[in-house]
Structure formats: C-alpha cells, structure tokens
Amino acid sequence: MIVSQKANVTVIETGHVTSAEGFYAGGVHCGLRRKKLDFGWIYSDVPAAAAGVYTQNTFQAAPLKVTQDSIASSGKIQAIVTNSANANACTGKIGMENAEIMRSQAAGQMGIEPKHTAILSTGLIGVQLPMATIEKGIQSINVHADEPESFEQAILTTDTVTKHTAVQTEVDGKTITIGGAAKGSGMIHPNMATMLAYMTTDAAVDQAALHRLLKEATDHTYNMITVDGDSSTNDTVLALANGKQGNTALDESHPDWDSFKAAFFLVSELLAKKIARDGEGATKLIEVSVTGAASSTSARRVAKAVISSNLVKTAVYGADPNWGRVVCAVGYSEEPVDPDTVDVYLGDIQVVEDGLPSDFSEAEGTAYLEQEQVKVIVDLKQGEAEATAWGCDLTYDYVKINASYRT
Template identity: 45%
Template sequence: MQMTSEDLIEVTEFTWPKGYDADSTHAGLKPDQDDMGWIYSEEPADAAGVYTTNQFQAAPTKLTKQTINLAHKLQAVVMNAGNANSCNGSQGETDAIMMQKMAADRLQIDPHMVGIASTGVIGEPLPMAKIKAGISQLKLTKNVGVTKAILTTDTHPKTITVKCLIGGKVVTTTGFCKGSGMIHPNMATMLGFVTTDAAIAGNDLQQLLSATVDETFNQITVDGDTSTNDMVVVMANGAAGNDPLKETDSDYPTFVVAFKKVLTHLAQEIAGDGEGASKLVEVNVTGVYDHLEGQQVAKAIVGSNLVKAMIFGEDGNWGRIMQAIGQTTAHVDLDGVSIAINDLQLVKNSLGTGIDDAEVSKTLNQPKVTIDVDLNAGQASGTAWGCDLTYKYVQINASYRS
C-alpha cells in the first residue's frame, strides 16, 4: 500500500486499530439483541471526551467525565443500551460506579481507567444484575458487535475507519456512534467512540476533539433536543509506533484531516439516520459575517420544523428558508440573499427566480438534499446537517417506551 502523508484512505471495512479488543453481548436490557459491549486497549491509552451540556447530566456521563479528567487516560469503555441510568438520583450514581468497578475487576485494571456509557429510557433504575451478567460475558476479541449493541432507534450501525501515514507509520483511526433522536447542538442522545493507534498526549487530544466536535457533532440537529447522556470519547494508545503528535509536527495536519473525516462521517450518519428521517439535509451558508454566524444560520435552517417538513413533502417552498434565516440575529443583506437546492437556484437577490416547481420537487426526491445559502454579508461560511421531519418521527416518539 503506497501512501503519502496527504493521502487519507477510507477503509470501508470496519476494523479496530492496533492494540484494541472489543466485544458485545446480550445482557437482557433489550428483548433480543446485543445490548452491552466494551472496547479495551492492551496498553493504557491517552483519552479525551466531550459531554452533554444538559443540566441533568446522567450518572454515567458525569462519572466518565470525572474519570477522564483525572489524567486523560483510559484503558476501556463499557457501554449499554436499553437504559440511560439518568434521573435516578444517588442510586444512579452508585450504580454507575458499580458498573465501572465490575468492568475494571473483570479486566483487572484500575476503575479510573474505565469509562462507562449508557443510553435508553430515562428515569428507570439500571438493572444491576443484568449489567453484572453482561460484563461477565464480555470477552477480549476483535468482534465489532459493540457498534450494534449501543443502538436505540438507529436503523443501522454508524462506523468508519480511516488510515493515514504519520512519521512513516500507518495510523488507523476508527469511529462508531449511535444517534437518532434528541440530536441537537452540544452532544444530543449521541454516543460516539473513537479509537486510534496514534500516539498523542491526552491534553492535545482533548483540544483536537473539542475543536472538531464544534464543526461536526455540534452542527447536526434532528429535533432540537439535547439529551442527558451524550458524549464522545476518544482513546489513543500509540500502538502505531509514531512519535507522540504535536501541533507543530509536519504530519499533524494529516492527522487532523483524518480525525475530522471520522467525526464528519459519523455526524452525517447520525443526521441522515435521524428518527424517521428519509433524507439527509446539508446546509452550507456562505457570504457570512463570521464563522459563528455561519454555523448559527446553517443550524437554524436545518433545524426548522417547517423547512424539515417541506423537504419531506418535496415542496420547494423557499419562503420557509428565508423565514428561518430571518429568525436569526446574523448579519444579512436583506435584498441580497441567494438560495439553491441541489444546485437549482430558487432565490436571487432575495427574490424568487420563478423556477419550475416540478423541477424543485424532483430534486428534493433524493436521499441527500443540499441547501446552499449566500447571505451576501461577508466572507465566512458555515455548515450543518439534519434530516426531514416525517410521519415516522412522530410515530417513533409518540410510542418510544411501548
């Protein structure tokens, strides 16, 4: 395999980076599919995380944050679906600590090297007997079932593996996540796990993760709701054998591109698989005063129920996009806005171009819809991803527990 440091090779087949094991099992939290899993690094890994901004941070999220903040180190993450262990008071915190300890005991490592993650129904006690049984069943294999075991209303696993060359060494970075409902700014019902065999210090990894999440996961929205449990955790075990990456290294930009490719892919996968979604929607806003306003406007458009329903209905009612723009406080040339959907120009100078409705409907009848907006108010830009609002979204959320 010939690679230059600029070549990023997306490996379609999901594979663990060097030095990682994983497994999944059916612990009985969900009726008949794997609902627990873990990932494990043979050596302690540098680690970083970002966490939900919801005030009711769930016990496992809070504990993992505390654990990572100790020394930015992890050797394992154990996770379950079917129960979020959220809003369970002090019992929930005790159970989270117990879950962490049980995994640590089984792996014979320090509890402070174990992250935990839970997703599912809020406000029901974690069934600890099942958690215990599940952990006792988990093994150290190359099994990728954990990418399925964390799913809730997702329709398919979301995974990616990217390889790049750092200091002459092949570095493999792998990500998987779950998403679907409650997807909005700031880590919403979303669990993301990235493992890399690159060597990079915990603090540097944290900085890279935080910056990249702002451009990826924090720019997707399914329903504007932010859950209590969300986090993205990264482990970097150095098994690739490169010298620890520094921001000043000539290879650092390559790793950044690879890392961002992983997170962008996962974010898009979550948006496109939003609850009930039939289409992935990407909004690119240009001509913006600054990047922050670009991100704000892109997200306002992709998050508007009216725009989302319009896309589901394949109806080019562009007034709703104008209205979503106008709701923001961003700088806008009120007579200079352009809007295109899948390259069809609908609006120029803030006026309809008179384009044929049927042509717009036709382009909206595709699995990916790209909305390009130019505010004519600056040089910056922003991007966000979301999905359409469908009958199925309502159906799923009207009866999640049943």
C-alpha cells in the same frame, strides 16, 4: 478495501472502531432488552490518552459524570463499557452509586484500574439500572474479542443501522488509523442528542492536544447535526489514542498534525452524517451549506437555524421547493444578515437571488427534493466564512416512533 480518498486521508470501506491497532470490542445480550444485544465494550491493549466532550444538558446522567471523573484522574482510558435500554439518568444518589459499581466491576473483570475505565449508558431516562443484569453483561466481557459489529449493535436504541467508519493517513512515515462508531437516531440536537460516539486511533497524541482537537471537531461536525431539536442527558463523544504505532506524540507543532487533523475531522463528519441520515422516521439526508458569512460562528449559527427548522424539514419530506421557509430560518438565526444580498439554491437550482424569488421551475425543484440526499446552499455575501450542517426530513413516522417509545 479502499473506496475513497480525501487529500492524503484514505477511507476504508470495512472500517470499524477496532480498525486501529491494539483495540478490541464486543457485545452481548445480557437481558436489558428482550432479544437484541444490549451491552458492549471497547478495550485497548494499553491505557490510551483520552478526551471527551459531553452534553450541556443540565441533567447530566450518572455514567457521564463517572467517565468525566475517570478522564480527569489520569487523562488515560483503557476500556469503555456501554449499555443500551437504560440511560441511568435522573436516578439520583442510587444512580451514581450504580454507575460507580459498574465502573469498578468492569475494571475488575478486565484486570485494569477503575480510573482507566469509562462507562456510557443510553436508553430510558428515570429508571434505575438493574444491577444483576448489568453484572451479567460485565461477566461476559472478553477483552480480546474481535467483534466490533456486536459492539455497534449493542449500543443502539431506536437506530435502524449501525454507524461505523475508519480512515488512514501518514504520521512520521507510519500508517496510522482512526476508527469510529456511533449511535443516535432521535433526541439529536447536540450541544453535545441521544448520541454517543467513540473514536479510536493507534497514533500517539498529546492528551491536551487531543482534547483541543476533539472539541474543535465536535463544533464542526457532531454539533452541526440535528434530527428533532432535543438534546439528551447522556450525549458523549470519547476519543482514545493508544500510541501503538510509536510515532512522536502529535500536537499542533508536529509536521504531520494537519494530516492527522484532517483524518480526525473526516471520521467525525462521516459518523455525524450517518446519525443525521438515520433520524427517527427519516427518508432523506439534508445538508445545509452557508457561504459568504462574516465569521465562522455566524455561518454555523445560520446553518444550524436552517437545518433545525421543522418547516424546512417537512418541506423536504413533501418535496415542496418552498424557499420562503429557508429565508425565514436565516432571518431568525439572530445573525446580522442583509436580506437584500441573500442567495438560496436547492442543489444547482437557484431559488432566491438577492433576497428575491428567482425564475425557476417548480417541477424541477420538486424533482430535486425527491432525491434521498438534498443540499441547500445559502450565500450571505457578507464575507469569506462558511459552515455546513446536516439533518433529515421530518415525517409521520417520527411521531409514531416517539408516541410509543416506552411501550
């Protein structure tokens, strides 16, 4: 059922990572976790053009490196295999060997080449993969399983909900679909969090153009969210385009590129916002929009500074319209801001005008911040550029969850 429309892009209410033609997914419990699903896969009928964006954390996990190797070898991926509960990060030579074994065995189970197989892991850092348990999961792979919900459950760690979406648009007169799934709740502050995102499309896309598009979309969406300021060792966004709709391969010169780009950006934005809203212990989604910036880079940096402020996040949790915390974050963003021109709004309520406090009702400000979704607008009045960032409030439960993560 169609529930919303943006330009010529349609959002599908029941959309999943397998909504695009030729993609299948499934998930099982193999024993990495006590009861919950912990091993999943996505499979394409044919090798798909692939692109990835990865964490910039110096401690990159072994599966991430193996996936980079797969994409670099041919530019195509046919299957992604993922486990939760164990990140296979900071595991040295043995961890790399296990990641390569996992790729090889999964490829053999699915009848595809190892170079067309990506693997991702998420969970506890510094613990070797129990390979007998991983092998049990691999042996459960059914490449034509049509169970995206099971996959979306299998990749979760401290998440409270699954995160998925799909959209459609027109390319060469054909209806093409872009689907997506993601996990992430804590350690979210991507420069490319423990955050994994998977995007699939049945459009044909030039591999180099897909990489450029994913990088741009990531900068404007996944890299504009934060929960707690921590970047993990395993953060990855992968995009697969299998071309099943038979359109002329898309790149920036294609007449329908703008429509495809809008759809791709929308999937990225919807998944990013779902991650932000599901922050560990969160009760509210916060959106920070910066307008009137001198450049897009400046707008993004100011927005990220505000959304990352623990003082802003705790003020929203406590429904305290403390605008001083917002302007403070703007000021330490290291962007050239004129303090005498800045306006700040909480929703429609102006709380700062030209750097000075406005005459507003504290009661109305408090009432607004008690809503589940809160929007902060910062107008710098220095140019035409703008950017948006998303995050969540910081609550007592965040401390409780992370104080006992290993127990």
